[in-house]
Amino acid sequence: MAVIRDVMPAFELYQPSSVADAQKLLEQHGSDAWVLAGGLDSFDWLKDRIRKPKAVVDLSGIEELRAVRTTADGIEIGAMTTLTEIVSHPLIKQKYDLLAQAAEVVASPQIRNQGTIGGNVSQDTRCWYYRGGWPCYRAGGNICYADTPEGRNREHAILHADRCVAVNPSDSAPALIALDAKFVVRTPKGERVVDAEDYFIGPDIDITRLHILQPGDLLTAIRIPSTWAGAQFYFEKVRDRNVWDFALMNVASAMVTSGDRIERIRIAVNGAAARPLRLKAVEDAVRGKPRNAATGEMAGKLAVQGAVPLQFNAYKIPLMRNLVKRAIGGVEEATWAS
Amino acid sequence: MAEKAGSKISEDAPKAVSRRNFIKGVITSGVAVSSASYLFRASTVMHGQQFIAGVGERLITLNVNGQQRRVDVMKQETLASTLRYKLGLTGTKLGCDRAECGSCTVLIDDIPYYACSVLTHNVRGRKVLTIEGLASADGTLHPVQQGVIDEQGFQCAFCMSGFIMTTVGYLKTNSNPTRQELAHGISGCLCRCQDYDKILTALMRGAENMRRSKLG
Numbered sequence: 001m002a003v004i005r006d007v008m009p010a011f012e013l014y015q016p017s018s019v020a021d022a023q024k025l026l027e028q029h030g031s032d033a034w035v036l037a038g039g040l041d042s043f044d045w046l047k048d049r050i051r052k053p054k055a056v057v058d059l060s061g062i063e064e065l066r067a068v069r070t071t072a073d074g075i076e077i078g079a080m081t082t083l084t085e086i087v088s089h090p091l092i093k094q095k096y097d098l099l100a101q102a103a104e105v106v107a108s109p110q111i112r113n114q115g116t117i118g119g120n121v122s123q124d125t126r127c128w129y130y131r132g133g134w135p136c137y138r139a140g141g142n143i144c145y146a147d148t149p150e151g152r153n154r155e156h157a158i159l160h161a162d163r164c165v166a167v168n169p170s171d172s173a174p175a176l177i178a179l180d181a182k183f184v185v186r187t188p189k190g191e192r193v194v195d196a197e198d199y200f201i202g203p204d205i206d207i208t209r210l211h212i213l214q215p216g217d218l219l220t221a222i223r224i225p226s227t228w229a230g231a232q233f234y235f236e237k238v239r240d241r242n243v244w245d246f247a248l249m250n251v252a253s254a255m256v257t258s259g260d261r262i263e264r265i266r267i268a269v270n271g272a273a274a275r276p277l278r279l280k281a282v283e284d285a286v287r288g289k290p291r292n293a294a295t296g297e298m299a300g301k302l303a304v305q306g307a308v309p310l311q312f313n314a315y316k317i318p319l320m321r322n323l324v325k326r327a328i329g330g331v332e333e334a335t336w337a338s
Numbered sequence: 339m340a341e342k343a344g345s346k347i348s349e350d351a352p353k354a355v356s357r358r359n360f361i362k363g364v365i366t367s368g369v370a371v372s373s374a375s376y377l378f379r380a381s382t383v384m385h386g387q388q389f390i391a392g393v394g395e396r397l398i399t400l401n402v403n404g405q406q407r408r409v410d411v412m413k414q415e416t417l418a419s420t421l422r423y424k425l426g427l428t429g430t431k432l433g434c435d436r437a438e439c440g441s442c443t444v445l446i447d448d449i450p451y452y453a454c455s456v457l458t459h460n461v462r463g464r465k466v467l468t469i470e471g472l473a474s475a476d477g478t479l480h481p482v483q484q485g486v487i488d489e490q491g492f493q494c495a496f497c498m499s500g501f502i503m504t505t506v507g508y509l510k511t512n513s514n515p516t517r518q519e520l521a522h523g524i525s526g527c528l529c530r531c532q533d534y535d536k537i538l539t540a541l542m543r544g545a546e547n548m549r550r551s552k553l554g
Contacts, residue, residue: 109522
């Protein structure tokens with residue numbers, strides 16, 4: 001018999017069929033439990049033997065987590081809905097296409113068939129020092145290996161770094177922030193609904209997690225209000241290869257104009273910091289302004305204020321500036337006058 | 339001579355036997371330990387909890403290529419491992435084992451998945467189709483397989499089963515793709531021979547074969 005190189009460490013597998021059962025299991029196993037959604041982030045951790053949970057709670061059998069429902073004010077997407085289901089959903093395409101655009105450029109077709117929206121927003125960072133099991137700040141140590149003169153940090157943060165310089169890898173997260181989505185979190189104490197941008201946290205709040213979920217918590221659904229239904233959307237992801245790769249940076253915006261003026265706008269980028277960033281200062285600055293290249297340029301410059309590059313990622317500053325400019329001023333106006 | 343040979347046997351035999359017995363012993367005790375802990379876990383759960391789905395079952399039935407296959411599957415086992423090493427279906431290739439190369443792609447309920455990144459316990463009650471299940475019972479190749487042969491699409495062909503399964507799955511959602519659309523559909527597969535243009539030509543021919551076979 002052939003040698004199987006990458007058998008994961010043994011764990012007990014639980015496949016509950018309701019959220020209540022899943023919660024019971026999570027409560028029972030505490031910090032020994034691992035929540036499994038699509039599995040594409042999880043299996044890397046397990047195969048590399050960096051994480052060895054005793055109990056894996058597989059959510060794939062929970063029907064209530066997997067559907068797109070219309071609500072009185074918008075839609076509710078179950079956390080276990082796959083990215084392919086989101087991309088091909090007629091209502092999402094018609095009204096919230098920003099999310100469909102973001103989901104469509106995640107990884108590869110097979111991964112989108114399996115990967116879930118809940119997993120996409122809750123996945124861990126891809127900093128290879130951390131993923132490789134190095135005892136860095138995020139892993140409970142007291143050093144950041146990426147933020148050293150020799151550190152490989154081309155993909156790392158330019159904003160809001162605090163000891164750790166890892167970035168959030170999600171493509172759907174900025175789109176959900178731009179759509180003003182609400183995340184429904186089931187905690188042992190009951191249900192909690194948080195704004196999309198508050199679901200994500202930086203190292204200043206907790207250096208070991210990218211989101212607010214505590215052991216025992218489950219993200220069950222994402223609600224998108226109709227506030228931005230049918231608005232003008234812009235999504236762009238920049239990556240080294242067109243398939244598989246995580247974003248070096250991405251931008252998502254939802255805009256409503258009257259005449260040529262920007263009436264209201266929400267814009268977010270990811271790949272710049274440990275959390276997807278809603279660019280509130282940019283939103284405030286461009287509101288009421290004409291939608292043109294000059295406004296885009298102003299917005300781009302404003303967006304990167306305070307950015308601090310590491311040894312190998314200074315390119316991210318003009319990249320972010322240009323992405324914000326394109327989102328607001330339009331792609332055909334991408335050259336800089338000044 | 340005869341005596342010498344005899345003594346040689348008597349010298350070597352005990353060693354060989356003891357080594358074999360030793361290995362046997364390890365295997366038996368390993369099995370005993372793992373099944374004991376497995377039973378113990380299962381019974382704890384039965385007494386401690388009213389209901390938890392799926393716990394305790396290791397011997398499961400899989401629907402693979404239209405057949406019901408009984409197989410003993412570890413909880414942490416991936417579908418690619420089960421197919422290759424338990425069911426002997428080695429047409430499914432393991433390249434990267436990290437959901438990046440696409441060689442292990444199989445269809446689960448008609449949708450392409452990376453078999454290296456699916457737990458076998460997750461496909462109970464679902465229909466798994468591998469490259470071995472594509473040809474019909476009389477040996478007639480699937481139209482996409484025929485397209486690959488017609489166009490000689492691959493060089494080393496290690497990635498071929500993955501490409502073919504991905505294409506068969508993609509064509510279920512779009513039976514008449516443009517070259518560009520099919521390229522996007524199969525973009526989750528890598529070919530180290532860098533033979534993409536020929537592969538795409540072959541798979542386009544496969545798609546055409548399929549449409550024709552449905553018409554005729």
